[in-house]
Amino acid sequence: MRLSELLDSDVTDRNGQRIGHVHDVQLVQDGPPLGTWGAAFRLEGLVVGPGSIGTRLGIARPEVKGPWILKLLFARRRSSRILIPWDRVRDIGDKHISADCVADECQGALERP
Amino acid sequence: MDPPARGRRLYAALHLLDRQILDADSMMAGKVDDLEFESAHDGAAPVVTDILSGVGALGPRLGGRLGRWLTGIHRRLRPEPEPGPARISFGVVKKLDNHVELSLHRSELENNQLEAWTRDNLIAHIPGASDAPE
Amino acid sequence: MLTTEARRQSEVLLGVRSAATGRRLLILVLLVVSASCVQPVGPARTFDSYKHKAKDTAETALSSVETARLGARAAKRDDVFPSFLSVLLGEAEDEAMSAQSTFDSVQPPNKRSDRLRDRLDALLVRATDALSQARIAARRADLDEVARQARPLARSSRELNRFVEAQK
Amino acid sequence: MKKLLGVTLGILTAIGGFLDIGDIVTAAVTGARFRMSLAWAVALGVVGIVIYAEMAGRVATVSHRPVFDLVRERVGARLGLANLLASYLVTFLTLAAEVAGVALALQLASDVNYLLWIPLVGFLVWLVIWRVKFETMENVFGLIGLALIVMAVALWQLHPDWSSLWHSASHPEVTSGEGTPTYFYYAIALFGATMTPYEVFFFSSGAVEERWQRNDLMLNRANVYLGFPLGGLLTLTLMALTAVVFAPMNITVEHLSQAALPTSLALGKVGLALIIIGFFAATFSAALETGLSAGYTISQYFGWQWGKFVRPLGAARFHAVVLISLVGAVLLALTAIDPVKLTEYTVVLAAAALPLTYFPILVVANDPDFMGDKVNSRFSNAIASIYMVILVVVSLATIPLMIATKAGA
Numbered sequence: 001m002r003l004s005e006l007l008d009s010d011v012t013d014r015n016g017q018r019i020g021h022v023h024d025v026q027l028v029q030d031g032p033p034l035g036t037w038g039a040a041f042r043l044e045g046l047v048v049g050p051g052s053i054g055t056r057l058g059i060a061r062p063e064v065k066g067p068w069i070l071k072l073l074f075a076r077r078r079s080s081r082i083l084i085p086w087d088r089v090r091d092i093g094d095k096h097i098s099a100d101c102v103a104d105e106c107q108g109a110l111e112r113p
Numbered sequence: 114m115d116p117p118a119r120g121r122r123l124y125a126a127l128h129l130l131d132r133q134i135l136d137a138d139s140m141m142a143g144k145v146d147d148l149e150f151e152s153a154h155d156g157a158a159p160v161v162t163d164i165l166s167g168v169g170a171l172g173p174r175l176g177g178r179l180g181r182w183l184t185g186i187h188r189r190l191r192p193e194p195e196p197g198p199a200r201i202s203f204g205v206v207k208k209l210d211n212h213v214e215l216s217l218h219r220s221e222l223e224n225n226q227l228e229a230w231t232r233d234n235l236i237a238h239i240p241g242a243s244d245a246p247e
Numbered sequence: 248m249l250t251t252e253a254r255r256q257s258e259v260l261l262g263v264r265s266a267a268t269g270r271r272l273l274i275l276v277l278l279v280v281s282a283s284c285v286q287p288v289g290p291a292r293t294f295d296s297y298k299h300k301a302k303d304t305a306e307t308a309l310s311s312v313e314t315a316r317l318g319a320r321a322a323k324r325d326d327v328f329p330s331f332l333s334v335l336l337g338e339a340e341d342e343a344m345s346a347q348s349t350f351d352s353v354q355p356p357n358k359r360s361d362r363l364r365d366r367l368d369a370l371l372v373r374a375t376d377a378l379s380q381a382r383i384a385a386r387r388a389d390l391d392e393v394a395r396q397a398r399p400l401a402r403s404s405r406e407l408n409r410f411v412e413a414q415k
Numbered sequence: 416m417k418k419l420l421g422v423t424l425g426i427l428t429a430i431g432g433f434l435d436i437g438d439i440v441t442a443a444v445t446g447a448r449f450r451m452s453l454a455w456a457v458a459l460g461v462v463g464i465v466i467y468a469e470m471a472g473r474v475a476t477v478s479h480r481p482v483f484d485l486v487r488e489r490v491g492a493r494l495g496l497a498n499l500l501a502s503y504l505v506t507f508l509t510l511a512a513e514v515a516g517v518a519l520a521l522q523l524a525s526d527v528n529y530l531l532w533i534p535l536v537g538f539l540v541w542l543v544i545w546r547v548k549f550e551t552m553e554n555v556f557g558l559i560g561l562a563l564i565v566m567a568v569a570l571w572q573l574h575p576d577w578s579s580l581w582h583s584a585s586h587p588e589v590t591s592g593e594g595t596p597t598y599f600y601y602a603i604a605l606f607g608a609t610m611t612p613y614e615v616f617f618f619s620s621g622a623v624e625e626r627w628q629r630n631d632l633m634l635n636r637a638n639v640y641l642g643f644p645l646g647g648l649l650t651l652t653l654m655a656l657t658a659v660v661f662a663p664m665n666i667t668v669e670h671l672s673q674a675a676l677p678t679s680l681a682l683g684k685v686g687l688a689l690i691i692i693g694f695f696a697a698t699f700s701a702a703l704e705t706g707l708s709a710g711y712t713i714s715q716y717f718g719w720q721w722g723k724f725v726r727p728l729g730a731a732r733f734h735a736v737v738l739i740s741l742v743g744a745v746l747l748a749l750t751a752i753d754p755v756k757l758t759e760y761t762v763v764l765a766a767a768a769l770p771l772t773y774f775p776i777l778v779v780a781n782d783p784d785f786m787g788d789k790v791n792s793r794f795s796n797a798i799a800s801i802y803m804v805i806l807v808v809v810s811l812a813t814i815p816l817m818i819a820t821k822a823g824a
Contacts, residue, residue, distance in 0.1 A: 035204020
């Protein structure tokens, strides 16, 4: 499975309701050891939301302070993003992913980078 | 970003995808054009096993005529009939920074074919190619 | 990789769509450029529009003549190299001649236009002739001869100026 | 002396970036047509390029990442590719125009038709890129380009009515007999020429080529604050020269030879020789910058090794792109396409693509992951944001104005 197959996929919840699409994939470094690198990056969850260019551009992160006009234009929708833990992902199709939960419970209590 | 540490979290698209790869001598060695995930056994969460780099990985991602054209270049450079994209095992990554730094030399990487081809068929034939500029 | 909606937003922002659409945009841009490069001389249907074209042509020729006069002045004071002067005068001559031939290709709409055409043509012939003389002398590196063209050029300048004023 | 030579990157970028063939002609044309009433467009562009070049230089110095590397990473592979195609096209067309421009400067000195010079010029540009060290290249051409300062001496020698020039510059108005759209078309041409994207491609890649480190940030500032305003001043000087000499006689400027004439009238053969040398150095620098930028943009998008800091053998694809671009540019220039018109259109097209280049720079210059404590100050963010709005407006207005005015006819 490639990262590009996940990104941009439409995500629906248990009831077939559309949640949004995959903006990014959250990784955590606690997998089995790989070569000289160390612990592999494990796929922890999918960052899903209605979409904001601010996320992809990295403007939405709180540590990025400006410029004010770009934050205003692109960063306001960060709050609506949902992190779906990998174990709640039921099925991965062609640019379509279904999750085994409804939006509210999907939101895992995962830490963010 | 910090040196490798267990438990470190990052976003794959924001922090890895489309980043510059540097080899052991800090020579530029392509971009992170895609990542490959694999599960150790059924039901286990997938882990990042390889970086996919080069036109063979970028082409399918872009899609369209231009994407197919890029994939075509890749196919012509490789001996096998249906070559997969060039892979770099994540195990040879040395450091994740603004760049992705490897512990190998770029001549040892699968994605070096186009560079080697251009060098051997064009640049090496021009006088002065191996001299440092004056 | 951008999400679809994000991409739409960024397209609006950056004014560019995907690679394929970008190519279409590129073709459009090239068409626009090539269209604006070609400046066809539209037919003149009335005396007024013909008069307008005559005035534009006279102004172009006048610009060339004035440039050449400055060149002749520099030649008189020995302020230029012949090679430079030759390029300067050659380009001024080309400019005037191309304006002349463009004007000549416009169909005069009536008798009154014919008279205007004859009048301007006489001026243009004298102007381009003086420009050619100056250019020929410069190419022979004969700066004195270039300086001597200052007088016919000055005359052309006066004539063309009067013509332009009369069309206003 | 070493410190002094340190600012040559800025001078080279500015001389080759401001006063390339198109800008020389645009400045000369607008001076003769509008006197100094479009000086504000140059000033506006200078402030913009200073702000964004400083940012691009700072990002390159701190994170060792040049502009197109950031473009790809921040806007993604697809949009980045669209950006690459547009940027490369503009850079390539400019390269063709500059090669023709060098040939035109040689024609002024030799009276040998410029078309005959083009293949030689193409070869020389390639040879310098292939063989000459980056530092040597920028010192030599940056310094020779300073010959253009002769224009300022010429202007002073002509004893112009300074107050009238100043009045024309400080009270801009649409010159009588000119349409408002035409006036703004030329404003965009001047603004676009000042903020040409290849300047930041070249400048930021140059900072990496020279291996600038954090303690070179002052050098970055000095380069930007000295080099670009110098380029802007020279542009304004040329504009003033044609305003003083040509505007009263209603001469329209169409050729490079005319741009050199006022200096010749003021200072004689020495002045003429210097300005032709200056034109040669400026257009040659621009050819080097665009030739390299063609290689920089493509290599940086795909992650190939680029730059003159490694042997050509170590950056094979980069040198192949430069070589192929130069061959293409020479062939295009040999079609006898009017180089002056070609650059004018290219400059305006570049104006339409400006936000694509400058937006990612602004975003990354604010990202502490790359910049640490060297992120933008609130002050530079405020000005940069205003310019982003200007850039978007300019890019939207460009094509309609080009059509409406038949490209300034």
